[in-house]
Amino acid sequence: xxxxxxxxxxxxxxxxxTGLETSNFVLSSPKNVTDPVVYKxxxxxxxxxxxxxxxxxxxxxxxxxxxxxxxxxxxxxxxQALGCISNEVxxxxxxxxxxxxxxxxxENTEADTEKLSAYLEETxxxxxxSSSDDHVTQSxxxxxxxxxxxxxxxxxxxxxxxxxxxxxxxxxxxxxxxxDNLSIKELHEVFKATFGRDTTVKDKLWxxxxxxxxxxxxxxxxxxxxxxxDNKLVKKDNEDGFNNVNxxxxxxxxxxxxxxxxxxxxxxxxxxxxxxxxxxxxxxNNVVENNFASEDLAADQRAAKRVRKPxxxxxxxxxxxxxxxxxxxxxxxxxxxxxxxxxxxxxARPARNVSLEGRTVITRLDSLGGFGIxxxxxxxxxxxxxxxxxxALLKFHPSGMGMTATFIKKGxxxxxxxxDNGSMNKVLEAxxxxxxxxxxxxxxxKKETTPTDMGQNMGLKYVDPSGDTSDDNVVTVPTAKxxxxxxxxxxxxxxxxxxxxxxxxxxxxGRWSEIKxxxxxxxxxxxxxxxxxxxxxxxxxxxxxxxxxxxANSRKHPSMPIPASILLRVRELAEMQAQASLPNLSTGKLSxxxxxxxxxxxxxxx
DNA sequence: TTTAGGG
DNA sequence: CCCTAAA
Numbered sequence: 247x248x249x250x251x252x253x254x255x256x257x258x259x260x261x262x263x264t265g266l267e268t269s270n271f272v273l274s275s276p277k278n279v280t281d282p283v284v285y286k287x288x289x290x291x292x293x294x295x296x297x298x299x300x301x302x303x304x305x306x307x308x309x310x311x312x313x314x315x316x317x318x319x320x321x322x323x324x325x326q327a328l329g330c331i332s333n334e335v336x337x338x339x340x341x342x343x344x345x346x347x348x349x350x351x352x353e354n355t356e357a358d359t360e361k362l363s364a365y366l367e368e369t370x371x372x373x374x375x376s377s378s379d380d381h382v383t384q385s386x387x388x389x390x391x392x393x394x395x396x397x398x399x400x401x402x403x404x405x406x407x408x409x410x411x412x413x414x415x416x417x418x419x420x421x422x423x424x425x426d427n428l429s430i431k432e433l434h435e436v437f438k439a440t441f442g443r444d445t446t447v448k449d450k451l452w453x454x455x456x457x458x459x460x461x462x463x464x465x466x467x468x469x470x471x472x473x474x475x476d477n478k479l480v481k482k483d484n485e486d487g488f489n490n491v492n493x494x495x496x497x498x499x500x501x502x503x504x505x506x507x508x509x510x511x512x513x514x515x516x517x518x519x520x521x522x523x524x525x526x527x528x529x530x531n532n533v534v535e536n537n538f539a540s541e542d543l544a545a546d547q548r549a550a551k552r553v554r555k556p557x558x559x560x561x562x563x564x565x566x567x568x569x570x571x572x573x574x575x576x577x578x579x580x581x582x583x584x585x586x587x588x589x590x591x592x593x594a595r596p597a598r599n600v601s602l603e604g605r606t607v608i609t610r611l612d613s614l615g616g617f618g619i620x621x622x623x624x625x626x627x628x629x630x631x632x633x634x635x636x637x638a639l640l641k642f643h644p645s646g647m648g649m650t651a652t653f654i655k656k657g658x659x660x661x662x663x664x665x666d667n668g669s670m671n672k673v674l675e676a677x678x679x680x681x682x683x684x685x686x687x688x689x690x691x692k693k694e695t696t697p698t699d700m701g702q703n704m705g706l707k708y709v710d711p712s713g714d715t716s717d718d719n720v721v722t723v724p725t726a727k728x729x730x731x732x733x734x735x736x737x738x739x740x741x742x743x744x745x746x747x748x749x750x751x752x753x754x755x756g757r758w759s760e761i762k763x764x765x766x767x768x769x770x771x772x773x774x775x776x777x778x779x780x781x782x783x784x785x786x787x788x789x790x791x792x793x794x795x796x797x798a799n800s801r802k803h804p805s806m807p808i809p810a811s812i813l814l815r816v817r818e819l820a821e822m823q824a825q826a827s828l829p830n831l832s833t834g835k836l837s838x839x840x841x842x843x844x845x846x847x848x849x850x851x852x
Numbered sequence: 853t854t855t856a857g858g859g
Numbered sequence: 860c861c862c863t864a865a866a
Contacts, residue, residue: 721860734861756855756856758854758855759853759854775856775860775861778856
C-alpha cells in the first residue's frame with residue numbers, strides 16, 4: 247500500500263492503441279506488483295498523460311478502498327448499467343459518457359475492469375489475454391460490445407432460472423439456505439452439491455461466497471452474510487438503496503487504487519464471461535481461483551491441481567488445445583501483439599501461448615518488481631477425443647514426441663512472427679471450431695424468454711463458478727482391441743443438469759444438438775451425446791428414485807445427489823414428452839387407418 | 853452430422 | 860463415458 251508505481255510506457259501505449267479516450271482512468275501494471283494486495287496508483291488526466299499519484303491522492307485512495315471493498319460490485323454493476331444506457335442514448339459512435347455523474351461512474355468501472363484485465367493479463371499469459379483485454383476495454387467505451395453483453399445477461403439467467411425455480415435443496419436446507427450457520431464441512435458438502443466437485447478450501451467466507459455465487463447465479467455476493475432464498479442472496483447489510491453516488495464523488499482526476507478484490511475479479515470474470523468464448527471464460531474463472539490462492543485461501547486446492555505432471559497425454563492435448571482453442575483468437579492476439587510496444591513482455595512469459603485451456607500448471611518465471619518470481623499458472627487443457635493420427639505418429643516414430651515438442655515450441659515462437667509452417671496453419675484451420683458465439687446465445691435467449699419468473703433474475707449474470715475449473719479425471723481403460731482408450735470424466739454440476747433439464751423442456755428431448763448449441767454454448771465439453779447420455783441417466787434416476795424420495799439423497803458419497811426437485815422435473819418432462827409424441831403418432835395412425843387396422847394390432851384382445 | 857442405443 | 864450403426 248505504500249508503493250506507488252508508475253504505469254509503464256507499454257501500458258500507456260496499449261491504451262492509446264486501443265483507442266481509449268476517456269478523460270481519465272487508472273492504469274495498472276501488475277507486473278510491478280510485489281504484494282498481492284493492491285497497487286498501481288496512477289493518475290491520468292484529460293490529455294492522457296500519466297501522473298504518478300501523490301501522497302495526498304494516496305490517502306484519498308485509501309479512503310476509497312474502504313468503500314470499494316464493500317461496494318465494488320455495485321460500482322461495477324451500476325457502471326455497467328450506466329454504460330449501457332449512455333450507449334443506447336448515443337449509439338452514434340459517441341460512446342462518451344456525458345453526465346458528470348455518469349462519467350465518474352463509468353470511469354470507475356472502466357478503471358476497474360482495466361486494472362483487472364491487466365491483472366488477468368499478468369496472471370493469464372495466454373493468447374486470450376489481449377483479446378479479452380481489448381474486449382473489456384471496448385465494452386467500456388463502445389456500444390457494440392455492450393449489446394452482446396446485455397444479451398447473455400438475460401439469457402444466462404433465463405436458462406438457469408427456469409429450472410432453478412425448483413430450488414436446489416440439499417436435503418438439509420429447504421427454501422432458505424443459510425450458509426452462515428454451516429460448518430466448513432457442511433459448506434464443503436454444499437459446495438460439492440452445487441458445483442459437483444470437491445474443494446479443499448478451508449476458508450468459510452470463500453466457500454460461502456462461492457456457493458452463493460453458484461446458487462444465486464450471480465457474482466454479486468459480496469455481502470457478509472449469506473442467506474439464500476429463492477435463488478437470491480438475501481443481504482442483511484446495505485440494501486440496494488445505495489445509489490452509485492458515493493464513488494462518483496465527481497473527481498476529475500481521480501486516483502483509484504484497486505485491490506485484488508474478489509468482487510472485482512468476479513465481476514471481471516463475469517464480464518468477460520459475457521462476451522468471451524469459453525476458453526476465455528475458463529481463464530477468467532481460473533484466474534479467480536488462482537487469485538484466491540494467492541490470497542492463500544486456496545493454496546492447497548491449487549496444489550492438488552498441480553499434482554499431475556505432464557505426460558504424453560499432456561503433450562498430445564497440449565498441441566491439440568493449441569491448435570483447437572487457440573486458433574480463433576490467436577489471430578486477434580497476434581494482431582494485438584503486433585501493435586503492442588514490443589514483445590519484451592512476450593519474452594518474459596514464454597508460457598503465454600502454450601495453451602489457452604491448459605489446466606496443467608506451469609510455473610513460469612516472471613519478473614515481478616524486478617524479482618524473479620515463480621508464478622504458477624493454471625491452464626486448462628481441452629478435453630478431446632484421442633487423435634488417431636497422433637497416436638499413430640507417436641507409434642511410428644520414436645521421435646514422435648520430439649516432433650510434437652517442436653510443434654509446440656513453434657507455438658511458443660509464433661508470437662509476432664507469422665506462422666511459416668504451412669502445416670500448422672492447416673491444422674489450425676482444420677481444427678478450428680469456432681465456439682458458438684455469444685450472439686447466438688443472445689438471439690436465442692431473446693426469443694426464448696418466457697414470462698415466468700425470469701424477470702427477477704434478469705439482471706444477474708451467471709457464472710458457473712465451478713464450471714471449468716473442476717478437474718477432469720482422465721482414466722485409461724484398457725480395451726479389448728489392444729488400444730487403451732482414455733475415459734474423461736467430468737462430473738455434471740448442478741447447474742449443468744439444470745441447464746440440461748431446461749433445455750429439454752424447451753426444445754424437447756432428442757434435439758440434443760439444439761440444446762447443446764443453445765443452452766450449452768458456454769460448455770465446449772459436453773457434446774450432444776453427453777447431453778443425451780446425461781438425460782438418459784437422469785431419466786433413469788428420476789424414475790428409479792422418485793418413489794423413495796430419499797433414495798439418492800440418503801446415499802451420501804456415490805455421486806452428487808441430484809436434487810429431488812430436478813428429478814421431479816425430469817420425470818414430468820419425460821412423461822410430458824412421452825404423451826406428446828405417442829398420442830400424435832397413434833392418433834395419426836388410427837385416424838388414418840380407421841377401424842380397419844384395429845384387428846391387426848391385437849385381434850384377440852378386443 | 854446427428855440420434856439412438858448398447859457397452 | 861465411449862463406440863457405433865443408422866438416418
